[in-house]
Amino acid sequence: MLNQIKSKIHSHTDITNDEALWLFNLEDEVALREVYALADQINEELNHGVVSYIHNMNFNYTNICELYCTFCAFRRDGDEADAYIRSEKDILQSIEGRGISEITFQGGLTEKVKFEDALGLLRVVKREHPEIHLHAFSPEEIDYYSRTTSRTRREVLQEAREAGMDSLCGTAAEILDDEIRQKICPTKISADDWISIVRTAHEMGIRSTSTIMYGHIERPKHWVNHLSRLRELQKETGMITEFIPLLFMPDNANLGRQMRRLGIQQNRERLALKMLSVGRIYFQNYIRNVQTSWVKFGLDFAVSTLFAGANDLSGTLYSETITRDAGGQNGEYVSLEEFERVIRAAGKTPQERDTLYSFQKGNSLGTKRSVQIPSPVPVS
Numbered sequence: 001m002l003n004q005i006k007s008k009i010h011s012h013t014d015i016t017n018d019e020a021l022w023l024f025n026l027e028d029e030v031a032l033r034e035v036y037a038l039a040d041q042i043n044e045e046l047n048h049g050v051v052s053y054i055h056n057m058n059f060n061y062t063n064i065c066e067l068y069c070t071f072c073a074f075r076r077d078g079d080e081a082d083a084y085i086r087s088e089k090d091i092l093q094s095i096e097g098r099g100i101s102e103i104t105f106q107g108g109l110t111e112k113v114k115f116e117d118a119l120g121l122l123r124v125v126k127r128e129h130p131e132i133h134l135h136a137f138s139p140e141e142i143d144y145y146s147r148t149t150s151r152t153r154r155e156v157l158q159e160a161r162e163a164g165m166d167s168l169c170g171t172a173a174e175i176l177d178d179e180i181r182q183k184i185c186p187t188k189i190s191a192d193d194w195i196s197i198v199r200t201a202h203e204m205g206i207r208s209t210s211t212i213m214y215g216h217i218e219r220p221k222h223w224v225n226h227l228s229r230l231r232e233l234q235k236e237t238g239m240i241t242e243f244i245p246l247l248f249m250p251d252n253a254n255l256g257r258q259m260r261r262l263g264i265q266q267n268r269e270r271l272a273l274k275m276l277s278v279g280r281i282y283f284q285n286y287i288r289n290v291q292t293s294w295v296k297f298g299l300d301f302a303v304s305t306l307f308a309g310a311n312d313l314s315g316t317l318y319s320e321t322i323t324r325d326a327g328g329q330n331g332e333y334v335s336l337e338e339f340e341r342v343i344r345a346a347g348k349t350p351q352e353r354d355t356l357y358s359f360q361k362g363n364s365l366g367t368k369r370s371v372q373i374p375s376p377v378p379v380s
């Protein structure tokens, strides 16, 4: 089977879902090393040893949330001492003097923060720092604001864009399979709704990222269903900029406690290498950028994943609170100089990017392999 998959990769042909499932089910270390090497080869052909990163920050405008996702250690009811709602002054202060090019802007779902309040935060950033790219709202937030304002999701996206949203976060995808969503986030939007909202954004000319949150109670078949939905969407719109696998952090979440009760144990490094490499093999050039996460893995292991299909080291990332609340131990900031140093030490070429993967010299979103990405849908 591995030879069959290699031959498909050499002829730039899509691997099937059954082949992806076979790759995910591999346990033999020697075979897995061949899988990592194949992913590395695709990455080299697409990205030529360039490792990108972005100078950015996360801004979580509130941690108060009405939902109870079992994997979430970030949410608060609202009456705890550390529950918060951030103001316009807060967001401007947090940007000051940092020279960042992107803010990832997301929050909990609460009637205490109206859609207009969140838009106000976007507007004030655009007014004071028009050069900063606002990567804002998850599809879940778009749905929430649609329901609470009686606007269509398209109208919410349009108002967000008018307030300054430049692209949509591909978060809240978790696992795009309702069997798992029912268990870990039963009150969240369905997999179909997630795809529908992202498709609507793409139709409007708003690009998005894509994520998967893996390493909990899901099985390989659910990973395949997830990747399949993303690849189909990307074939349709071509507007997904990157694939970001997010390894579940079990320490402080109810889902982690449930896993410990059930005796679920995982080789987390192997899991991470599998997801990055099979993701790279499955997407080939449909989604050219695969991101690894120093926040979740630590910088040393994140660098080692650059040889298993990843080409992006994510962001310098001030103010990463979600992973730290979940038990992540890897701090909240790595300097641009440190990124450059570790990438060069790995024998790769560092390159700072913007959110849409434009570099100073050229844009990395074009195709170099024969697999074709459809042209973006024009802005309506």
Ligand code: SF4
Binding pocket: 065, 066, 067, 068, 069, 072, 073, 074, 075, 107, 108, 109, 140, 185
């Ligand atoms: S993951 Fe998001 S929607 Fe779910 S409980 Fe946490 S903050 Fe709320």
